[in-house]
Amino acid sequence: MKKKGSGPRQYTGVSATIFTIFLWAYAIFSLYPLLWMILYSFKDNTEIFQTNPFGLPQVWRFENYVNAWNQYDVPLYFKNSVIVGAGTVILTIICAMMFTFAVTRLQWKGRDAARTFISTGQFIPVQAILLPVVQTVAGLHLMDTYWSLILPYAAINLAFSCMVYYGFFKGIPKEMEEAACIDGASIWQTFFLIIMPLVGPATMTIAIYVFLSAWNEFLLANVLVGTTAHLKTLPLGVLFFQGQFTTDWGSMGATMVIASLPAIVVYCLFSEQVEGAMTTSGAVKG
């Protein structure tokens, strides 16, 4: 083992070695299914099931990706996921930012009650309200539109987003509005030109978190657009292959890689924000 001068002392000994092996083993256990998926997205059925289930593909079949893209509606699913993801992020941020501004910076009776009211959303399981949400969406004649997903998704993410904003808005000094008021800015100008840029980091965190959750959402998508072919998102598209008589496993692997890659890239680029966002919800909820 390398001596690192003044750096912290490394662990040595048998138990340390066993522990290190354990850490590596679980890391492999955590990553291998993913790696396996990527590998089999380049194989054909024979290789996947008979000749070579574990190793690198003997022939790299890039045509699986071409097939997935051309034959299996993957571009449509992708487009839907992007539209729903972006729409959800924008709507959630607009609603959450304005609301949190009103309950933290503006002065009115009942602002604490309003904040508590929205935060109860944290404790309502989506599973439980599945059916009434479907009924509501149908009642508002939103079925067959992107709004059927965007509006419920934004509602679900609202409580969490307001909570992340709350800390940020509380931290802005009061003098900000006072100075703006003296300079003759209207309350609207104060919000859009002064406050909004100040909470940028929170907006970023929320945007990433909300995008990922919308991108991966299955529960509501399944009951809201599960039978509407032209609105299916990628998580539903992945299931399309299930129940086909002769499944083209390679193309299915390719579809799964296409569905997962954006989320993995977002996580790798913004791991701090993703973990930060998730742990904020933990800190306050508990």
Added chain:
Amino acid sequence: MKKYLSNRKAIIVFCLPAIILFCVFIFVPILQVFYYSFFDWDGVNQATFVGLANYKRLLLKDPVFKTANLNGFKFGVVITVYQLVLATIFAIAVSDKRIRFRKFFRTAYFIPVVLSVTVVCQLWGNVLNADNGLLNTLMSRLGINWSQNWLNDRNTAIYTVAFVNAWQWMGYQFALIVAGIKSIGEDFYEAAEIDGATSLKAHWYITLPLLKDTFNFCLLISVTGGIKAFSEIDIMTGGGPGNATYTLTYIMYNYAFGRQKFGYGLTSSAVLVIECLVIILALNWLFKDRENPLFSRRKGVEIV
């Protein structure tokens, strides 16, 4: 200034979008769950008030209700034990500066969280497939005669789907605990080292008690996660074999979307909400600051 900040028009305009969105898609639906649980309703025609009949039938006569609760319990136990134990060990490991490749471990453990549940279920479905799945293939190649019908066995199927959920979400609790450990000051450990405590002892007496709130939250997620379990079951077993992997959500799903019995389905949802609430309250009571030898260190520490 006061007048500037109590601009009534601004307050209404800023609050309204969020309030409307929340009421229409969360608050009114949750009220509807409880309201319609007292009705016989097919979703289209006039609902008929039936009082507690749905509850009586679900709680007392429906044999699947017992299965569903038992499955929720099994599911909850599996994910709680798996996630909490591993997440704690890994979080302590990656927070220790003497362990190498910490950044890599962090990413590796967290990555399943950012995948879609459908991708994870398809992947594990392929691994666990009885006929040509990766796991059974591996067994037979290694000459081990231990092939299992992972997803089609009445007794083990629920544990298999619970494992898949546990595998995917371990990283979430891991991240929570890492964040919790970060908030504990280094000086605690330095003091412990001076006192001659081994690092195992230091973690047992410092880290775990100080992470009380984090553990409360982790338990809350995983225990209610068992009751709410649905996606993995819908994708991987469809409630089967038979009704061996039914959960409360699956009862709702089956009655509402499969049989048009909305009132009865929503009764199951209502029970689900109540069970979750009871668990939240019970955990908060259990973790409340009080004279508890395990947590007594807490008091003096909070100021730091």
